[in-house]
Amino acid sequence: MTRMVPLARRNLFQERRRAVLAVAGVAVALLLVLVLQGIFAGAMRQVTAYIRHSPADLVVSQRGVRTMHMSASALSPDTVARARAVPGVAWAAGIDFTTVVVGSASGRQLSYVIGYDPTDRRGGPRRLSRGRAPGRGEAVLDEIAAKQLHVGLGGRVQALGAAFTVSGLFRGGTSIVNTTTFVTADDFARLRGPAVSYVLVGARAGTKPDELARTLAATLPATTVQSRAEFARQEARIVSDMSADIMRIMAAIGFAIALAVVGLTLFTVTLAKLREYGVLKALGARPRRLAAVVAGQAVWSVALSLVVAVALALLVGAVVGRLTPTVQLVVEPADVLRVGLGGLVVGALGAILPLRRVLRVDPASAFRRPS
Amino acid sequence: MRRVPLTRRNLLTDPRRLVANSAGVGLALMLILLLDGLWTGVRSQVTLYEDRVGAQLYVVAPGTRNLFADSSSLPLSALRAARATPGVERASPVRALFSILDLHGKKVAASVVGSVPGEAGGPWAMREGRPPRGDDEVVVDDVLARRHHLRIGSRVEVVGRRFRVVGISKGTAAFMTGFVFVTHAATDELLRSPGTTSVVLVGTHEAGAVRSRLEGQGLTVLDGAQLRAANLQLATKVFGVPVRLMVGVAFGVGTLVIALTAYASVVERRREYGIVKAMGASGRRLLALALGQTLGLAVVGLGAGGVFFVAGRALITWARPQFSVVLTTGGLARAAGAALGMALVAALVPARRLARLDPATAYRGT
Numbered sequence: 001m002t003r004m005v006p007l008a009r010r011n012l013f014q015e016r017r018r019a020v021l022a023v024a025g026v027a028v029a030l031l032l033v034l035v036l037q038g039i040f041a042g043a044m045r046q047v048t049a050y051i052r053h054s055p056a057d058l059v060v061s062q063r064g065v066r067t068m069h070m071s072a073s074a075l076s077p078d079t080v081a082r083a084r085a086v087p088g089v090a091w092a093a094g095i096d097f098t099t100v101v102v103g104s105a106s107g108r109q110l111s112y113v114i115g116y117d118p119t120d121r122r123g124g125p126r127r128l129s130r131g132r133a134p135g136r137g138e139a140v141l142d143e144i145a146a147k148q149l150h151v152g153l154g155g156r157v158q159a160l161g162a163a164f165t166v167s168g169l170f171r172g173g174t175s176i177v178n179t180t181t182f183v184t185a186d187d188f189a190r191l192r193g194p195a196v197s198y199v200l201v202g203a204r205a206g207t208k209p210d211e212l213a214r215t216l217a218a219t220l221p222a223t224t225v226q227s228r229a230e231f232a233r234q235e236a237r238i239v240s241d242m243s244a245d246i247m248r249i250m251a252a253i254g255f256a257i258a259l260a261v262v263g264l265t266l267f268t269v270t271l272a273k274l275r276e277y278g279v280l281k282a283l284g285a286r287p288r289r290l291a292a293v294v295a296g297q298a299v300w301s302v303a304l305s306l307v308v309a310v311a312l313a314l315l316v317g318a319v320v321g322r323l324t325p326t327v328q329l330v331v332e333p334a335d336v337l338r339v340g341l342g343g344l345v346v347g348a349l350g351a352i353l354p355l356r357r358v359l360r361v362d363p364a365s366a367f368r369r370p371s
Numbered sequence: 372m373r374r375v376p377l378t379r380r381n382l383l384t385d386p387r388r389l390v391a392n393s394a395g396v397g398l399a400l401m402l403i404l405l406l407d408g409l410w411t412g413v414r415s416q417v418t419l420y421e422d423r424v425g426a427q428l429y430v431v432a433p434g435t436r437n438l439f440a441d442s443s444s445l446p447l448s449a450l451r452a453a454r455a456t457p458g459v460e461r462a463s464p465v466r467a468l469f470s471i472l473d474l475h476g477k478k479v480a481a482s483v484v485g486s487v488p489g490e491a492g493g494p495w496a497m498r499e500g501r502p503p504r505g506d507d508e509v510v511v512d513d514v515l516a517r518r519h520h521l522r523i524g525s526r527v528e529v530v531g532r533r534f535r536v537v538g539i540s541k542g543t544a545a546f547m548t549g550f551v552f553v554t555h556a557a558t559d560e561l562l563r564s565p566g567t568t569s570v571v572l573v574g575t576h577e578a579g580a581v582r583s584r585l586e587g588q589g590l591t592v593l594d595g596a597q598l599r600a601a602n603l604q605l606a607t608k609v610f611g612v613p614v615r616l617m618v619g620v621a622f623g624v625g626t627l628v629i630a631l632t633a634y635a636s637v638v639e640r641r642r643e644y645g646i647v648k649a650m651g652a653s654g655r656r657l658l659a660l661a662l663g664q665t666l667g668l669a670v671v672g673l674g675a676g677g678v679f680f681v682a683g684r685a686l687i688t689w690a691r692p693q694f695s696v697v698l699t700t701g702g703l704a705r706a707a708g709a710a711l712g713m714a715l716v717a718a719l720v721p722a723r724r725l726a727r728l729d730p731a732t733a734y735r736g737t
Contacts, residue, residue: 064531
């Protein structure tokens with residue numbers, strides 16, 4: 001049995017430096033798309049961190065308010081007590097929420113400020129990395145924010161127009177936009193009034209959260225009741241919907257550049273190997289076989305470039321995460337798949353011109369002396 | 372003896388390759404120009420409200436630095452104090468907050484402004500209709516309105532309450548958020564915060580003296596420059612790293628495209644270059660050849676980038692009018708610098724190949 005010669009791969013990689021440049025060019029073009037997607041995916045994770053780590057099954061907010069980020073929710077102060085009285089509710093914890101600047105002598109950070117009951121802890125940080133929960137006049141800061149504000153335990157920060165002493169630190173509360181600071185609900189109410197922003201609700205064992213959500217919505221007027229997962233999904237959609245236009249523009253440019261590089265590479269490789277194609281034709285190779293060679297080159301280019309682009313994206317993510325801890329770059333498998341599919345489309349388009357050239361090759365060219 | 376223009380001839384031998392190179396480099400430079408232009412547009416819009424609202428000073432809650440990103444909450448006693456201050460010609464309360472609107476299944480960020488009808492702080496230019504007077508009335512920015520098919524009489528939900536559109540404002544679209552105007556009383560109800568406001572806009576002809584008097588009463592006062600600096604700082608924090616990353620990647624891809632084209636040309640013409648070397652061309656001459664070629668490609672790419680940029684900007688601002696793409700001489704200079712940088716870096720690869728080229732190549736068949 002005769003073995004097929006892997007012409008596509010050999011043609012592409014015969015001149016290694018050119019192959020490296022070509023793969024790198026396409027890879028960097030795909031990296032453009034992956035990096036931007038990664039930044040937005042990271043922002044989505046950061047924005048939803050508080051709610052994803054909450055022990056709540058359901059979140060009650062003001063009617064029509066489905067998110068925390070860039071949002072304001074104001075509930076009647078008696079909402080917590082009324083929620084607790086609903087059958088099937090195991091616990092209900094109110095939190096106060098606003099976005100303000102938290103400052104120290106060394107800097108300022110835009111921050112969610114969340115007021116919660118430290119004796120309950122359900123509305124507070126998931127776990128403290130250092131120190132303890134806040135008492136009166138005290139605040140818990142995210143570690144990254146504390147570092148940027150140059151304050152540690154016992155340090156002083158300004159928020160809500162008052163001074164707070166840092167009693168504890170936690171992790172995972174800082175995003176590309178803002179950080180998160182926890183104070184006591186009493187301090188929050190003293191400085192901003194007695195309203196409750198959101199109520200976190202836990203369902204009793206055996207209670208279906210969907211049914212409980214309907215009961216709560218019927219019992220608590222002028223509220224929106226969502227499951228924790230739905231609330232997180234709505235939060236993530238703020239980032240995805242707001243970034244959709246920018247994403248489309250950048251992805252279009254990235255793929256257009258990739259198209260130019262793939263087209264350039266395949267065209268160059270094809271021109272350099274026209275005699276070989278002539279030989280193949282003279283030996284009786286069908287157009288389908290020649291087309292397969294060109295298509296194989298396109299697939300090789302895109303596949304290798306995608307691998308390099310993903311590796312580069314992970315590297316860029318690690319470097320950026322180290323240099324700028326507030327920016328998280330997350331490479332999601334779904335994004336890689338999308339970029340890969342886009343890359344294949346680009347590869348197919350880039351192969352059209354070389355393919356036409358190959359199909360028009362005169363078999364007699366195999367016998368001509370090269371110039 | 373006349374020199375043979377090898378660089379130009381090599382560049383122009385294969386027009387299709389030149390087109391592909393120009394497209395690749397041009398797109399990378401277009402990206403750099405677009406990012407620069409978008410960033411300039413963002414910076415020009417960060418104080419859109421403050422620039423148009425006609426106030427010289429802003430009384431805010433202590434610690435506040437941004438009108439919309441911070442949730443400033445002031446008691447109305449601050450308004451009374453401001454009005455009673457000598458030198459204050461007008462003082463108007465304004466509620467300023469970000470809100471997420473759900474429009475046709477999309478999350479749309481909006482800057483909600485609550486102002487007192489007839490006082491400063493409301494929409495500064497109307498495309499059609501009138502400013503809000505009733506507490507169930509809203510004016511929406513025209514870009515937002517067009518994008519979401521809102522017109523006079525449409526209903527919009529803001530913070531869980533339905534409002535009737537009575538006007539469409541113009542010149543009120545910022546980079547990520549459009550402005551939405553309601554009455555101050557409506558926001559009091561929405562936020563369950565009667566008796567408070569976010570900011571007091573102060574109009575005066577003696578800003579310095581009035582500021583001192585207001586601060587003397589324990590009020591926190593900001594001016595336009597401070598708000599601009601704080602807004603810019605916030606925008607830089609959010610967009611700075613992604614923009615710099617994108618520019619870096621664009622630079623990388625442009626460099627690689629130039630290097631690939633120049634290198635492919637050297638590989639394919641190694642016999643000719645071998646002849647040049649066999650005829651005694653110095654290393655400097657060969658380096659000049661490589662550099663000339665990459666510079667030529669960069670210049671052609673820069674031209675293509677300019678054309679792509681003009682087309683891309685027209686397309687973006689037509690499809691998404693909220694994006695302001697501003698071309699500055701600084702932006703152009705940076706793009707030209709990037710093109711030059713790409714050419715210099717890209718020249719390294721073909722230059723090394725040429726330096727190691729054996730002159731005997733000239734006598735080989737291929």
